[in-house]
Amino acid sequence: MAHMIDMTNNRANMAYIGVTPWHGLGANMPADATLDQWRIAAGLDYAVKRTPAMYQVGDEMLQGEGDILYRSDNHAMLAHVSNRYQVVQPKDVVEFYRDLTDQHGFVMETMGALSDGKRVWALAKVGEGFTIGKNDRIENYLLLATSYDKTMATRCQFTTVRVVCHNTLSMAVASKETCVSVSHSANFDADKVKLDMGIVTASNDMLKDSFDALADRKVTDKEAVSWIAKVMFGITDEKELLEVNTRKSNIIHGVFGLYNGKGMGSGFDTAHGTAFGLLNAITEHVDHHAARNANNRLQSAWFGQGENLKAKAFTEALALVA
Numbered sequence: 001m002a003h004m005i006d007m008t009n010n011r012a013n014m015a016y017i018g019v020t021p022w023h024g025l026g027a028n029m030p031a032d033a034t035l036d037q038w039r040i041a042a043g044l045d046y047a048v049k050r051t052p053a054m055y056q057v058g059d060e061m062l063q064g065e066g067d068i069l070y071r072s073d074n075h076a077m078l079a080h081v082s083n084r085y086q087v088v089q090p091k092d093v094v095e096f097y098r099d100l101t102d103q104h105g106f107v108m109e110t111m112g113a114l115s116d117g118k119r120v121w122a123l124a125k126v127g128e129g130f131t132i133g134k135n136d137r138i139e140n141y142l143l144l145a146t147s148y149d150k151t152m153a154t155r156c157q158f159t160t161v162r163v164v165c166h167n168t169l170s171m172a173v174a175s176k177e178t179c180v181s182v183s184h185s186a187n188f189d190a191d192k193v194k195l196d197m198g199i200v201t202a203s204n205d206m207l208k209d210s211f212d213a214l215a216d217r218k219v220t221d222k223e224a225v226s227w228i229a230k231v232m233f234g235i236t237d238e239k240e241l242l243e244v245n246t247r248k249s250n251i252i253h254g255v256f257g258l259y260n261g262k263g264m265g266s267g268f269d270t271a272h273g274t275a276f277g278l279l280n281a282i283t284e285h286v287d288h289h290a291a292r293n294a295n296n297r298l299q300s301a302w303f304g305q306g307e308n309l310k311a312k313a314f315t316e317a318l319a320l321v322a
Contacts, residue, residue: 013043014112026112035094035101035108042111044090044120046073048148053080069148071117078118079149081184088146088154088188090120096144096156096190097124109141114299119152121145121302126158130208132215133270137163138208142197145303146188152303154182156193160207165264167283168301169310213321214276215269221260227278227320228255231313255285275320282313 014026015038027041039045049072053064069078069087090113100106101124111122122144129139139161146154157179160169180196182188219227229235229252235244244252259266259281271277286306290297300306 013117014110015042016110017108026110029108033108035098038108038111038122039091039094042122043113043117044094044111046071046117047089047091048072048078048087050081050087076116078116081150084185085150086184086187087148090117092188092190093120093122093144093146096193097122100124100142100194106142114303115149118149119145119147119299119303123159129160129163132208132211132276133268136215136265136268136270138169138211139163143302150184153184154188156180156182156197158197162265162280162283164268165280165284165288167264167280167287169279169283169314210318211270211276214279214317215271215274217275217321218273219275219278219320221256224259224278225252225256227316228252228259228281231282231309231316251285254289255281258284258289275317278320279313279317283310286310 015029016026017029017031017033020028029038029041033041048069050067050069053066053068054061055064056062066080066082067085068080069085070076071078094111097106097108101108105127106124109123109125111120113120124142126140126142129137131137141159141161142156143159144154144156145152161167162169180193182193226238226241229241229244229248232251232255233244233248235241257263259271259277261267263271263277263281263284265271265280266277271280286309287297287301290300290306297306301310
């Protein structure tokens with residue numbers, strides 16, 4: 001299986017601060033590290049270059065359509081793109097946070113490269129989080145990510161982390177209040193993106209209200225199993241659930257186990273026997289168990305099928321309290 005974390009000299013190109021993050025990889029940064037030190041430690045000290053696409057016919061080199069994107073450090077090819085493809089450089093991703101960290105109290109949490117440098121991201125903690133129940137702490141983060149292989153637009157989005165288990169909870173990424181997406185056919189205007197994302201306080205209040213409601217919503221074990229089957233596999237019929245194949249049955253019961261005591265933080269009053277516990281069981285499954293290794297889990301949980309599944313779980317959990 002392809003290794004998703006970008007590697008240089010057998011070192012994962014990823015950096016983080018504080019306790020080891022749930023993906024368990026990267027260089028631990030000191031609290032006073034500068035953004036330039038972050039960028040170098042995270043392996044983002046390369047530029048994305050472009051050159052006209054060429055092809056060879058016999059001894060003759062001919063110019064093709066579009067451009068080739070490649071890394072400045074190792075000259076590895078990233079993608080074949082049109083000449084209209086707008087690149088957001090790795091340094092631009094890091095510099096996006098310059099005024100946020102210097103003037104607005106944001107704190108860098110982690111950054112790095114995936115898929116041989118075809119995707120890069122940076123994540124910073126945003127101000128004060130909130131607590132649901134007595135001690136279930138939620139922290140807010142701002143994620144900026146882009147790609148150089150046409151697989152993803154440049155995306156800026158708020159996300160949350162449940163501290164007890166490092167679960168990265170969905171914040172309804174389809175909502176304009178929590179996510180801005182900029183196509184690579186358009187110019188990335190960092191100031192405009194920050195302006196469009198400038199409503200974190202309102203979103204934070206709304207999210208706390210949602211989590212409080214989920215923590216108050218009690219569910220039975222039968223209801224929990226049915227809900228998990230619906231979210232994971234779209235199963236809504238009880239007969240179909242009884243006849244589900246072994247692989248799906250094992251996954252459903254594995255997620256139920258996370259909900260019913262085996263998951264991190266599942267014993268908290270906010271999670272035990274509640275809709276919030278169901279949401280976190282799905283999230284823990286995606287973030288910590290679903291893929292074969294931490295590399296693929298990170299890719300999926302933030303940018304792939306895992307992220308979509310967590311967003312679906314959040315929507316279906318809210319339906320329980322509607």
